[in-house]
Amino acid sequence: MKGVLALAVAASMAFLQAQAAKEVFAHVITGNTGGLSQQDWETDMKLAKSLSIDGFVFNVGFGDTKNEATLTTAFKAANAQKFTGFLSLDYLGGPLEQKAWPKADAQALIQKFAGDPAYFKVDGKPFVSTFEGPANAPDWPDIKKSTNCFFVPDWSSLDAKAAVAAAGGVVDGLFSFNAWPNGDTNITTQPDKNFQGALTGGKKYMMPVSPWFFTNLPGFNKNWLWHGDNLWDTRWAQVMEINPDFVEILTWNDWGESHYINNVRATELDLFKLSNAPVNYAANNPHTGWQKFLPFYIAQYKAGGKAPAITKEDAYVSYRKTKATACPSGGTTGNNKDFGQTEVPPETLVEDSVFFAALLKSDEGVTVEVTFGGAADAAAPAGVNGTAATAAFTQAPAGGKGTPGVYLGAVPFGANTGAVTLTVKRAGAEIAKVTGPAITTTCEGGVQNWNAVAV
Template sequence: MAFLQAQAAKEVFAHVIVGNTQSLSQQDWETDMKLAKSLSIDGFVFNVGFGDDANDKTLATAFKAANAQQFKGFLSLDYLGGPKQAFPKADALALVQTFAADPAYFKVDGKPFVSTFEGPAAAGDWPDIKKATNCFFVPDWSSLGAPAAVAAGGGVADGLFSFDAWPNGDANITTKPDKDFQAALTGGKKYMMPVSPWFFTNLPGFNKNWMWRGDNLWDTRWAQVMEVNPDFVEILTWNDWGESHYINNVRVSELGLFDNANAPVKYAANNPHTGWQKFLPFYIAQYKAGGKAPAITKEDAYMTYRKTKATACPSGGTTGNNKAFGNPPQVEVPPETLVEDSVFFAALLNSDEGVTVEVTFGGATGAAAPGGGANGTAATAAFTQAPAGGKGTPGVYLGAIPIGANTGAVTLTVKRAGAEIAKVTGPAITTTCEGGVQNWNAVAI
């Protein structure tokens, strides 16, 4: 399986929380890897925290599946998420040595690729670890900022990964942090760019309860990938149910953390994110082609929204933004100020010429939607954002329609000259408060 060690141009990986996967069989892993491959994802980033006794067994099963599926994987050592403490040097070295020789382990020019989640205080460990393992080291030391991260450990990093994938405040995310990393990474050092669709966490047992703006984030971020043109892309995440930015199909057996962390509601259950899978093959092909849109053989559409309006339920103590992040620290605001009560839709089209969009709100009661159309009738919507090439060109078109007073199931229908291109129906918008609090997670269908 030597082909697995060869680096393809511009690899795209998905971040996997290994601690959520202890119940998975090899067949379960293979199912996930088959799905990831169908989405054009090149491999998994295995995030592991120190002190989890199941790590070795879980990783061994995952790599067996990766070999069976001709898939790739590499380690990301989590210096903040383990049940004990940040990785001691000897344990970090042993983990890399245990798995780096696996045929399915991703390598750059024969060097096993290793990343981290934070851990800059241990930067001085890595010159020796690199010497012992010959690894290609691309840590996430985002808390330092790019210039300091480049210099940490005597310049030990071969590149950097950023976890700065979400907006600060009510404005859309920009590419400034990415370009700051690129500017600092001179001399051939690589940049791995993060892409994420959402962020909300309410896990009291882990002292986590905040959200960041996510409206239109997924498609906005992929457009920024084309602008930044990084060396690698890491999707945050495949299965982080606790932070609501998963793109995998929800697997009930992986949701135990909600009980472990005393969550008021299992906010990933019954909240599918499969819509965010739909355009991945297009986006990844576009990225690998240097931003040139590939041929679109199947036009499609998806939508995303929250199932309760922002003021329908108590906030659950959730803050918008988190003062523990940012330099200067982020300003915490009411979470309802960071989201819009709208149905956001996206269509992958060869052209928008002759295309119409309808959003239908079900249910027996409810006032007319601001865009027109009472409950049970179709509201005509419009695209407000075209691909970089402009209207009439191939790519992803975006739009939104306010929910208004509508409730019930939501159906998105996209047609061209009366012929249906795509039709999707999502879960009902309600006034029911799960666990007595707001579920700030979104659905993507």
């Protein structure tokens, strides 16, 4: 009997340990959340749970006097919602001139929150990450000893092998911030494979997934765009290929870098004024479309790439609301020389198209129409004066046409303006219909808003 009980306990422990991996987290900039109440946090956590996200990554910069109060409120909400989260110490962001976390302060913050019931743990060890900070790698043997943490930093500024070897091999895994492509080509999985190849001996890999990147914050000396057309769905397909131990979504609420997937909350947008941004490019730019297929993608990831049953077919569109050459660039560069990239005109990294995605049991008998609500000149490719343009899927799921999954396509909007409507039908019967904000010729703040909408 004892032997049977021991086997049952061992099997249970093995199951729990297996469940410690294959988790999906969303990166939260806590510096944007200082005004949130516990109810606000619970609202966000309810939404995240409905999207099958397992927890939040609390990015905290050194010297923010609101850190402890914000985290205390967030963990109270997480306990109330049966949600989870962990700390990511930001070694490049913070209100003080000293931005890197001193060892004693990093240790104290981890010790304060790691014992919370809602804190995410792997094999009983509190999970801790970073944004950069490899110069402080020698601090971590002592921090790990005093906190017993499971340490998975983002040291992407180092080669993966060098990051693994840093401070005598202190890491238990690595997180990569390489979530965006260089130039006008699509993102590849080679950086992910480099990380996985370097992480031997049971060390874990946390893979990044992001939908977009644009920032124009003069106060932070940030003003560049990376190629993001179709990035979200492309990256999730790569998750199935790489099959990482964990996934981190970049981000939940980084409004200043335009890769948020949370519903836009006006009370979190103070940074645009504080940084003297020429335009608040998050306001009136919803990204809710990128929420739609998350339950499908996350279930597929946790099933080892096998597509789950689709109970509701759906669709979304994503696009920029202004033609790339309609407004002054705002000084934005395509790429960033500080990352060793060749800077190019930003308009070369984006297409003036409406990108659409449909979650389907099969594409058999399915037709797609895109309608532009405004008038257009004779050169407009389709949808002129509200007429419907028939569009085709250009990318099928990994299983090929006729299989369940996400199908992708795009329609150039040319000189068309007005609201965008996507209609998906099978054998003439409507499956999904989505209407997005108007494409215009208006230059917000006198400059180009390179952010996208996704609805």
